Amino acid sequence: MRTEIATLGEFGLIRHLTKGLENHHPSTRYGIGDDAAVLSFPAEKEVLITTDLLLEGVHFDLTYVPLKHLGYKSAVVNFSDIYAMNGTPKQITVSLGISKRFSVEEMKALYAGIRLACEEYNVDIVGGDTTSSYTGLTISITCIGEVEKGKAVYRNGAKETDLICVSGDLGAAYMGLQLLEREKSVLNGIDKEIQPDFAGKEYLLERQLKPEARRDIIQKLAEAGVQPTAMMDISDGLSSELLHICTQSNMGCRIYEEHLPIDFQTAVMAEELNMNVSTCALNGGEDYELLFTVPIADHEKVSEIEGIRLIGHITKPELGCALISRDGQEFELKAQGWNPLQEQTDKSEEEKTETDL
Amino acid sequence: MRTEIATLGEFGLIRHLTKGLENHHPSTRYGIGDDAAVLSFPAEKEVLITTDLLLEGVHFDLTYVPLKHLGYKSAVVNFSDIYAMNGTPKQITVSLGISKRFSVEEMKALYAGIRLACEEYNVDIVGGDTTSSYTGLTISITCIGEVEKGKAVYRNGAKETDLICVSGDLGAAYMGLQLLEREKSVLNGIDKEIQPDFAGKEYLLERQLKPEARRDIIQKLAEAGVQPTAMMDISDGLSSELLHICTQSNMGCRIYEEHLPIDFQTAVMAEELNMNVSTCALNGGEDYELLFTVPIADHEKVSEIEGIRLIGHITKPELGCALISRDGQEFELKAQGWNPLQEQTDKSEEEKTETDL
Secondary structure (H helix, E strand, O other), rough: OOHHHOOOOHHHHHHHHHOOOOOOOOOEEEEOOOOOOEEEOOOOOOEEEEEEEEEEEEEEEEOOOOOOHHHHHHHHHHHHHHHHOOOOOOOEEEEEEOOOOOOOHHHHHHHHHHEEEEEEEHOOEEEEEEEEEOOOEEEEEEEEEEEEOOOOOOOOOOOOEEEEEOOOHHHHHHHHHHHHHHHHHHOOOOOOOOOOOOEEEHHHHHHHHHOOOOOOHHHHHOOOOOOEEEEEEOOOOOOHHHHHHHHOOOEEEEEEEHHOOOOOHHHHHHHOOOHHHHHHHHOOOOOOEEEEEEEEHHHHHHHHHOOOOEEEEEEOHHHHHEEEEEOOEEOOOOOOOOOOOOOOOHHHHHHHHHHOO | OOOHHOOHHHHHHHHHHHEEEEEOOEEEEEEOOOOOOEEEOOEEEEEEEEEEEEEEEEEOOOOOOOOHHHHHHHHHHHHHHHHHHOOEEEEEEEEEEOOOOEEHHHHHHHHHHHHHHHHHOOEEEEEEEEEEOOOOOEEEEEEEEEEEEEOOOOOOOOOOOEEEEEEEEHHHHHHHHHHHHHHHHHHOOOOOOOOOOOOOOHHHHHHHHOOOOHHHHHHHHHHHHOOEEEEEEEOOHHHHHEEEEEHOOOOOOEEHHHHHOOOOHHHHHHHOOOOHHHHHHOOOOOOEEEEEEOHHHHHHHOHHHHHOOOOEEEOOHHHHEEOOOOOOOEEEEEOOOOOOOOOOOHHHHHHHHHOOO
């Protein structure tokens, strides 16, 4: 069934998409339906604001990304930014630019993904803007979160001798993307009935199509009484993010190749594609894991938390930022992170050649 | 001079655009440069959030809108939503999707307009997202404001016998758009040296290209001790907005054609275009004036405020929503407001025929 969006108009579509939405947080005083949402935060909290703009063709490819997954991911990547400040996401606004190509049912699928993410992370949808687009799909989400006063963790607080920690594992989302791109090119122009074979690679697809934000890590750190000195989420690749922390903290770092957390499926896929798996872990992007530094005195506490890997330490700035390879050689860290404003031609090729260890 | 954006990349461009930005509000604890901005509001304030998504070709036409004006307007329309809640805008985030067609200098012009608006309205730029676009320019702005607890004015508070008030005058921005569209079609394909003749129509152009948000009205109402019962800003046309207030308040209304505030230049231009000027005032859109209702007991107080016009009153819902024409006839109010999700073909024609009085 396909209902044209023009039959509903802007207000009709918004009513349709937001039907049955309820606000759960006491901080949400008034949600959708007025000139602005009204929020109320207790005096002991600070308010966090983050925003992401996702454009079809640049950030997602609808030939292999289901709209519901896209909606889920669009919301989760914003939650991830709030956790990366040591906060809790509370509300989002959702703006959509929609071309005539899309039906009401398709926008409902997209919105269902956003709503699912909000249910799972206990976030209220409090506003947005919906409009037509002459071109592709545009998604702009702003997330509002809260954090105890004085407890926000910035990128600029890393100190010499601090330990560098990473949650989960790295490079899998990037491998998932490679897998989807490969299947797309194989299937292009060929029998549409053939289903791609993703057996044994489910984890890679899940990491690419349905990432989660690491709320659990933030909770575990708080329970263990560990306040990171610096933190951010890994969306553009470990190298790029670690350089942000070191630059903003005016520090250097040493991380160790052998300590990079890499899943078995990631390693197998890298081998298949003849890519260096450490390069994928360093520069892959879209992991949405947390990268953070803790005082060395917290070594024991963080070591006891499941799902956190110590990958190196912060140094004096004069020592620069380097990776120590398995054979003990030093390689300067470079930001090869995904940069949508630079030329994108032959990007995977570039990464392979320029950052090979 | 034209500098390609690819030479700077995302982070370089952001640094370039945001150079020299300073935060002025005590509520801005941390602005651009981390995973999220950190804000801190006093306990007696509520937080307001509004967002707008503007797409090239749908919301603006760069053949006649200078980028600096576009930036200014993009910010101001968000401030207008915050004032319409009886609040004060404090911060914005600015997300841009930029195609290769644009140079660094052009994006600087756009951003200069946004910065100018922020200076004039005393608003901090605290974050955003910048990315490439395969198509046109995308601008997504979220504005954060504050309001005294319990002082937010919603759309749903209008009561029977309340007076309906409008600030400024209506229809001029729409006439400005008609003027620009006419000159564009005249100039298309003809000698580019000919400059369009806008003499005597400067006000219309200003209303279309450089609208202001009515901060002054909010201040005057507060000084006069008037708390509106319902309020919104007029972005889609008076009829459409008044119907929102009546529907959400479960009320009816009567407004009077003879009381509609219309500028002399608007009337002249409507005559030139053979359009009904009241129709333009009712359905024109983009006025960014304030529409609000006040208790009849405040009649004297609002009458004394310069720049506010009483146009009618709120009735029981059974009476419906109607305009009383100069000759005393009743016409049902219809929302002809600009709806970008319905078909846009021949729109001005539609408006002329369907809502002629």
